[in-house]
Amino acid sequence: MAKAKKQEDDRQIIRIFDTTLRDGEQAPGNSMNIDEKLRLAKQLQKLNVDVIEAGFPIASEGDFEAVKLVAQSIKGPQIAGLCRSSEKDIDRAWEALKYAGERGRIHTFIATSDIHMKYKLQMEPNKVLASAVKAVKRAASYTANVEFSCEDAVRTRLPFLAEVVEAVIDAGATTVNIPDTVGYTIPVEYFNIIKYLKDNVPNIDKAVISVHCHNDLGLSVANSLAAIQAGARQVECTINGIGERAGNCSLEEFVMILRTRQDILPFRTNVVTEQLTPASRLLTTVTGIAVQPNKSVVGANAFAHEAGIHQHGMLMEKSTYEIMTPESVGLSAGALVLGKHSGRHAFKQRLEALGHELDDEKLNRAFERFKTLADLKKEVFDEDLDAIVADEAREEEKYKLGHITVTCGSFAVATATVQMEIDGLAVRTAELGDGPVDATLKAIKKLTKTKAKLMQYNVGSITGGTDAQGEVTVRVADATHTVVGKGSSTDIIEASAKAYIHALNRLSYKQRRLTEGV
Ligand SMILES: CC(=O)SCCNC(=O)CCNC(=O)[C@H](O)C(C)(C)COP(=O)(O)OP(=O)(O)OC[C@H]1O[C@@H](n2cnc3c(N)ncnc32)[C@H](O)[C@@H]1OP(=O)(O)O
Ligand SMILES: CC(C)C(=O)C(=O)O
Numbered sequence: 001m002a003k004a005k006k007q008e009d010d011r012q013i014i015r016i017f018d019t020t021l022r023d024g025e026q027a028p029g030n031s032m033n034i035d036e037k038l039r040l041a042k043q044l045q046k047l048n049v050d051v052i053e054a055g056f057p058i059a060s061e062g063d064f065e066a067v068k069l070v071a072q073s074i075k076g077p078q079i080a081g082l083c084r085s086s087e088k089d090i091d092r093a094w095e096a097l098k099y100a101g102e103r104g105r106i107h108t109f110i111a112t113s114d115i116h117m118k119y120k121l122q123m124e125p126n127k128v129l130a131s132a133v134k135a136v137k138r139a140a141s142y143t144a145n146v147e148f149s150c151e152d153a154v155r156t157r158l159p160f161l162a163e164v165v166e167a168v169i170d171a172g173a174t175t176v177n178i179p180d181t182v183g184y185t186i187p188v189e190y191f192n193i194i195k196y197l198k199d200n201v202p203n204i205d206k207a208v209i210s211v212h213c214h215n216d217l218g219l220s221v222a223n224s225l226a227a228i229q230a231g232a233r234q235v236e237c238t239i240n241g242i243g244e245r246a247g248n249c250s251l252e253e254f255v256m257i258l259r260t261r262q263d264i265l266p267f268r269t270n271v272v273t274e275q276l277t278p279a280s281r282l283l284t285t286v287t288g289i290a291v292q293p294n295k296s297v298v299g300a301n302a303f304a305h306e307a308g309i310h311q312h313g314m315l316m317e318k319s320t321y322e323i324m325t326p327e328s329v330g331l332s333a334g335a336l337v338l339g340k341h342s343g344r345h346a347f348k349q350r351l352e353a354l355g356h357e358l359d360d361e362k363l364n365r366a367f368e369r370f371k372t373l374a375d376l377k378k379e380v381f382d383e384d385l386d387a388i389v390a391d392e393a394r395e396e397e398k399y400k401l402g403h404i405t406v407t408c409g410s411f412a413v414a415t416a417t418v419q420m421e422i423d424g425l426a427v428r429t430a431e432l433g434d435g436p437v438d439a440t441l442k443a444i445k446k447l448t449k450t451k452a453k454l455m456q457y458n459v460g461s462i463t464g465g466t467d468a469q470g471e472v473t474v475r476v477a478d479a480t481h482t483v484v485g486k487g488s489s490t491d492i493i494e495a496s497a498k499a500y501i502h503a504l505n506r507l508s509y510k511q512r513r514l515t516e517g518v
Helices: 004-009 034-047 061-073 087-103 114-120 125-140 158-171 188-201 221-228 252-258 273-287 308-316 344-353 362-378 382-394 437-447 493-513
Strands: 015-018 051-055 078-084 104-111 147-152 175-178 210-214 236-238 399-407 413-421 425-433 454-461 470-477 480-489
Touching: 015 252, 034 051, 034 061, 034 273, 051 425, 061 078, 061 087, 078 087, 087 104, 087 125, 087 413, 104 114, 104 125, 104 175, 104 362, 114 125, 114 147, 125 147, 147 158, 147 210, 158 175, 158 188, 175 236, 175 493, 188 221, 210 221, 221 236, 221 252, 236 252, 236 344, 252 273, 273 382, 344 362, 344 382, 362 382, 382 480, 399 493, 413 493, 425 437, 437 493, 454 493, 470 493, 480 493
Parallel strands: 015 051, 015 236, 051 078, 078 104, 104 147, 147 175, 175 210, 210 236
Antiparallel strands: 399 413, 413 425, 454 470, 470 480
């Protein structure tokens, strides 16, 4: 026992820097409002990540407020905000981050590759170097917690990269990030870049080396792993691997590699891995973007054994086909079955285990919806609960669905009568359509007078069986924003209406903030 504990202590800590709320948000359809960022930040706190990058404060008033709120509310992890190497960005970042005190981290960056310096920044290398040093000094005048990133480090000439790294450490950077901004490198090359810096930058040990890998060639996790083997001690990653273009290194995959291969990897993280599935689900609930079923660690099939030979092996001895347990990533095997006889305590406890915290009013409404659903379905699954919470957690809704009546059939023209509340006023109309869903959405479009376009419509079922809830996801765009809306119900017409109204509410929220300059 003591020996195992000693081995655990001897393993080197890899700091987990979560950038779901910043780089993760940079993927289309993933942008989050202030309340959503705070909900996710609370889950990241439970996950016990070391750093939460909460946003890019100068990007908008909304992002500024979100970083500030996260800095004020979250205890434990450090809170970072990203900024360019310019005084106004850095000053603005600190205005939001100062609420986290010593845990506030200014993360400033500038690109160092020839291609970025020449075409994008249109700056000579010596000017970029001077700008990096000036930025770090400015940031260090506010806090000792300064991270500097050499954007596009992987395509940077190595001697210049080493020169920049040495200079920013001298200027006060305590973490230096070597990003693979465009997801271009491969493990052995990345290992050599980190090793080169370890061997050629005299003051390198005064800072933590961080890595930030994109997934354009599907190598972000493998590259992050190679980097820690070469000496990096912070890994930047996101829940579900979301992020700009093909995304970032997936937090759950990276963390579970270190946990599962303790036999050959002398590293560990502080992450509470049992919170991984709740974190993944909460993100899906917030963005409305599902993870693919075969996604490692958190996909719906990650622990599903289909083939007879596998099932036989599992029945004899789980380790024949299971390299990590579902419980270790927070899948609640053996949890209480929720159904129409369940009470409020079990319901609340299960929601909390899934990462959902609702205030009393929302909890009561969610509980009522759960009971209604339990009357319709034999068993209520975790996925059903996620869908209920997704509906209840919504804030400030302009549009509310009342009733829908649909007539349709092989010989009938589909007709939908929809009743809604708009800003508290009851309104009603009827429309014909090419099928009941089309008629319903047309009626909603008419009532809301929206000019937004429905770009995508998908319907699926949350669980199996003909009593399963249908889950509809829509993508809707107006002139300035694209949003995703989700709705669920055992009736797919109602699920469609809910998804469409959810998207219109999100657009209206964004429009309001734009008009208010937030
Ligand atoms: C690799 C990454 O993920 S980097 C982070 C990406 N995230 C974001 O861009 C956040 C969202 N961005 C925004 O809201 C806006 O782009 C803002 C507010 C940051 C800037 O907006 P604008 O002032 O309109 O500039 P715009 O985005 O069009 O162009 C970027 C400008 O910053 C400059 N710039 C880019 N990176 C840096 C840097 N690290 N340091 C200093 N200047 C930089 C560009 O050269 C360009 O300068 P110019 O306006 O003098 O030509
Ligand atoms: C600014 C840095 C950290 C970044 O996001 C990237 O290089 O991809």
